[in-house]
Amino acid sequence: MAEAHTNPVEERQIDRSQMQVSDEVAIEIAGMNKWYGTFHVLRDIDLTVNRGERIVICGPSGSGKSTLIRCINALEEHQKGSITVDGTLLSNDLKNIDRIRSEVGMVFQHFNLFPHLTILENCTLAPIWVRKTPKREAEETAMYFLEKVKIPEQANKYPGQLSGGQQQRVAIARSLCMRPRIMLFDEPTSALDPEMIKEVLDTMIQLAEDGMTMLVVTHEMGFARQVANRVIFMDQGQIVEQNEPEEFFMNPKSDRTKLFLSQILGH
Amino acid sequence: MSEVHAQTVAYVRDTMIPQEAPPPTEAGAIKWLRENLFSSWLNAILTVVSLYVIYWVVSHVAGWMLFGIWDAGSLSECREVRDATYGEGASVACWAVLTDRWDQLMFGFYPSELYWRPVLALVLFLVAIAPVLYDSLPRKMLWFTAASPFVLFFLLWGGTIWGPLAVAAGFAIGWAVLRFATPVIGDLGGIVAAFVVPILYWFFAVGPIAGALGNAIPIGIEFVPSDDFGGFMLAFVIGIAGIILSLPLGILLALGRQSDLFIINKFSVIFIEVIRGVPLIVWLFTASLLLNYFLPPGTNFDLMLRVIIMVTLFSAAYLAEVVRGGLAALPRGQYEGADSLGLDYWQSMRLIILPQALKISIPGIVSTFIGLFKDTTLVVFIGLLDPIGLSNAIRATTDWNGIYWELFIFIGLCFFVCCYAMSQYSQWLERKLRTDHR
Numbered sequence: 001m002a003e004a005h006t007n008p009v010e011e012r013q014i015d016r017s018q019m020q021v022s023d024e025v026a027i028e029i030a031g032m033n034k035w036y037g038t039f040h041v042l043r044d045i046d047l048t049v050n051r052g053e054r055i056v057i058c059g060p061s062g063s064g065k066s067t068l069i070r071c072i073n074a075l076e077e078h079q080k081g082s083i084t085v086d087g088t089l090l091s092n093d094l095k096n097i098d099r100i101r102s103e104v105g106m107v108f109q110h111f112n113l114f115p116h117l118t119i120l121e122n123c124t125l126a127p128i129w130v131r132k133t134p135k136r137e138a139e140e141t142a143m144y145f146l147e148k149v150k151i152p153e154q155a156n157k158y159p160g161q162l163s164g165g166q167q168q169r170v171a172i173a174r175s176l177c178m179r180p181r182i183m184l185f186d187e188p189t190s191a192l193d194p195e196m197i198k199e200v201l202d203t204m205i206q207l208a209e210d211g212m213t214m215l216v217v218t219h220e221m222g223f224a225r226q227v228a229n230r231v232i233f234m235d236q237g238q239i240v241e242q243n244e245p246e247e248f249f250m251n252p253k254s255d256r257t258k259l260f261l262s263q264i265l266g267h
Numbered sequence: 268m269s270e271v272h273a274q275t276v277a278y279v280r281d282t283m284i285p286q287e288a289p290p291p292t293e294a295g296a297i298k299w300l301r302e303n304l305f306s307s308w309l310n311a312i313l314t315v316v317s318l319y320v321i322y323w324v325v326s327h328v329a330g331w332m333l334f335g336i337w338d339a340g341s342l343s344e345c346r347e348v349r350d351a352t353y354g355e356g357a358s359v360a361c362w363a364v365l366t367d368r369w370d371q372l373m374f375g376f377y378p379s380e381l382y383w384r385p386v387l388a389l390v391l392f393l394v395a396i397a398p399v400l401y402d403s404l405p406r407k408m409l410w411f412t413a414a415s416p417f418v419l420f421f422l423l424w425g426g427t428i429w430g431p432l433a434v435a436a437g438f439a440i441g442w443a444v445l446r447f448a449t450p451v452i453g454d455l456g457g458i459v460a461a462f463v464v465p466i467l468y469w470f471f472a473v474g475p476i477a478g479a480l481g482n483a484i485p486i487g488i489e490f491v492p493s494d495d496f497g498g499f500m501l502a503f504v505i506g507i508a509g510i511i512l513s514l515p516l517g518i519l520l521a522l523g524r525q526s527d528l529f530i531i532n533k534f535s536v537i538f539i540e541v542i543r544g545v546p547l548i549v550w551l552f553t554a555s556l557l558l559n560y561f562l563p564p565g566t567n568f569d570l571m572l573r574v575i576i577m578v579t580l581f582s583a584a585y586l587a588e589v590v591r592g593g594l595a596a597l598p599r600g601q602y603e604g605a606d607s608l609g610l611d612y613w614q615s616m617r618l619i620i621l622p623q624a625l626k627i628s629i630p631g632i633v634s635t636f637i638g639l640f641k642d643t644t645l646v647v648f649i650g651l652l653d654p655i656g657l658s659n660a661i662r663a664t665t666d667w668n669g670i671y672w673e674l675f676i677f678i679g680l681c682f683f684v685c686c687y688a689m690s691q692y693s694q695w696l697e698r699k700l701r702t703d704h705r
């Protein structure tokens with residue numbers, strides 16, 4: 001499990017003017033269950049995410065956090081209950097799945113950039129082939145987002161030539177090029193050296209400031225405190241507790257949460 | 268020599284020693300010799316022995332080859348020339364068999380006034396393959412590449428132009444089925460139909476359609492039957508056709524073996540295991556003897572085409588496993604990265620997975636190709652006159668009875684040049700595709 005880094009985010013003043021939670025529902029998960037063979041990974045998950053929410057999911061390793069957010073864009077299929085993303089019900093219909101995937105951006109722990117393509121090609125691939133955007137336009141969009149994550153000068157390099165932090169920022173830009181309405185992050189900083197964590201968290205904060213709906217699995221509690229409007233604690237495939245960050249950290253209700261927090265915050 | 272800052276640090280050099288050349292024992296040819304040939308007593312002895320062996324081979328073989336006789340009409344004539352030039356019984360090669368039978372070695376019994384057709388076919392083939400091998404060439408050339416199998420077929424065999432056109436139409440039919448039937452009958456049904464419909468069409472409809480069109484609008488060039496094909500032309504046609512056809516088939520089989528779709532998965536597994544588990548020579552006999560029993564009566568399915576199909580299937584089974592190795596070597600994250608962006612199955616295969624998996628598999632793929640090309644010599648056992656078959660035929664004539672080495676050396680050399688070229692190309696390609704340099 002990744003260590004908790006509480007320091008890097010603290011230094012920055014956050015602009016909250018665009019961070020508004022609307023009434024519109026972005027993701028609706030109801031009574032969702034998932035098994036790996038006979039192993040019950042996710043049990044009775046109910047979760048409603050409104051547009052504009054920034055949700056941090058934490059919990060011990062193996063508690064099903066990754067599985068949960070991977071179910072949302074159908075990288076894993078669930079066996080019971082329903083998931084509705086942007087009004088589209090996730091079913092076995094491949095058309096629906098591809099539509100949801102193109103609306104939902106995902107950032108992985110290990111970046112999953114395509115090593116045989118340049119940074120620019122990584123960013124333009126999906127817009128060109130999925131959205132049928134003309135190449136010129138896709139490249140302009142890609143450059144815009146590469147500017148935003150502050151690495152436009154690397155556009156013609158290959159992923160293997162970049163540092164981990166740079167690769168993760170490219171991965172974020174690649175997702176953004178599809179103009180997603182929701183972004184999922186699965187431990188985006190836990191494969192990074194400490195000095196690179198900050199640059200990635202900065203990029204994510206910027207995204208939150210722009211009003212993106214975000215679900216973030218992370219152990220960066222500083223990020224959770226400052227950016228999240230809700231923190232969810234998972235254990236053994238269940239949502240044990242969820243609350244506003246202030247309350248969650250000051251007044252955890254369940255013992256498991258208390259134990260987890262004491263371990264991760266180191267006192 | 269150097270001044271010392273006594274107050275601050277105990278000893279600091281403040282002038283640099285000028286650079287010197289390394290000692291002679293550590294540089295240039297002497298260093299190389301010492302390190303590579305005489306680094307120990309054992310190595311020194313081995314070096315001397317090897318030098319003697321090389322000298323012995325070269326002194327015997329080089330003279331035999333270099334002083335060889337190029338101008339004679341038969342082995343006995345060759346010997347007369349030899350005796351006249353070098354004295355009785357000198358050991359020199361008789362390369363004259365190559366010059367005398369050159370046309371036959373190259374073209375078999377292809378009509379000599381039509382030699383321009385296979386030659387032109389070879390040139391066109393090189394043009395067609397160039398944009399595939401070198402991606403700096405204009406992409407528009409790929410249109411010709413796509414049409415080239417039919418053009419080459421027409422050039423080599425001749426006959427009515429409607430045959431190749433009718434066969435080409437089968438691919439269009441398959442594409443149309445995939446494109447328009449899939450929305451109606453689903454993905455699995457679409458894929459299966461896209462295979463079955465064209466195959467049925469090729470088996471039952473191509474003959475009548477091409478025949479009818481040929482009667483109505485006779486356009487064509489002189490027909491050359493497969494029996495007249497021979498020599499390196501035969502080896503090249505079978506080898507190249509096998510290589511080109513087996514790669515896409517092998518890739519499809521590899522994908523099939525990875526597929527979650529039950530029927531496609533099981534079909535691929537059974538196909539691969541059965542084809543790979545039986546020696547090629549058995550498949551070739553099957554092609555030459557048994558296949559006629561399974562075909563509709565009255566069809567006279569060309570033996571060479573049957574052989575090409577068998578060779579293709581055989582090496583496709585090997586390629587499928589090589590490519591599967593490449594697919595398995597990719598991290599799961601690549602599949603997930605592609606999926607998470609909303610790419611559909613074929614897009615993610617074509618754009619993300621296969622380019623990387625094939626790159627990993629290049630050495631294995633090229634090995635399979637080289638194996639296939641050399642295995643074309645096996646067709647001699649079912650009576651086709653490949654270079655080996657022709658050399659047997661040449662040695663059976665009274666003129667050249669008794670000659671061995673010259674023919675086999677030449678044939679071996681030709682195969683070596685082709686295979687070595689493939690190997691060199693693949694290494695160049697691997698270097699070019701490397702993107703992980705830091």
Ligand SMILES: Nc1ncnc2c1ncn2[C@@H]1O[C@H](COP(=O)(O)OP(=O)(O)O)[C@@H](O)[C@H]1O
Binds near residue numbers: 063066
């Ligand atoms: N493909 C899989 N097959 C079987 N079990 C799995 C698979 N993926 C994850 N698991 C199990 O599911 C549980 C939850 O995994 P995961 O969601 O990755 O946890 P987290 O992200 O919270 O660390 C773990 O116990 C893990 O071992």
Ligand SMILES: [Mg+2]
Binds near residue numbers: 065066067187
């Ligand atoms: Mg995880």
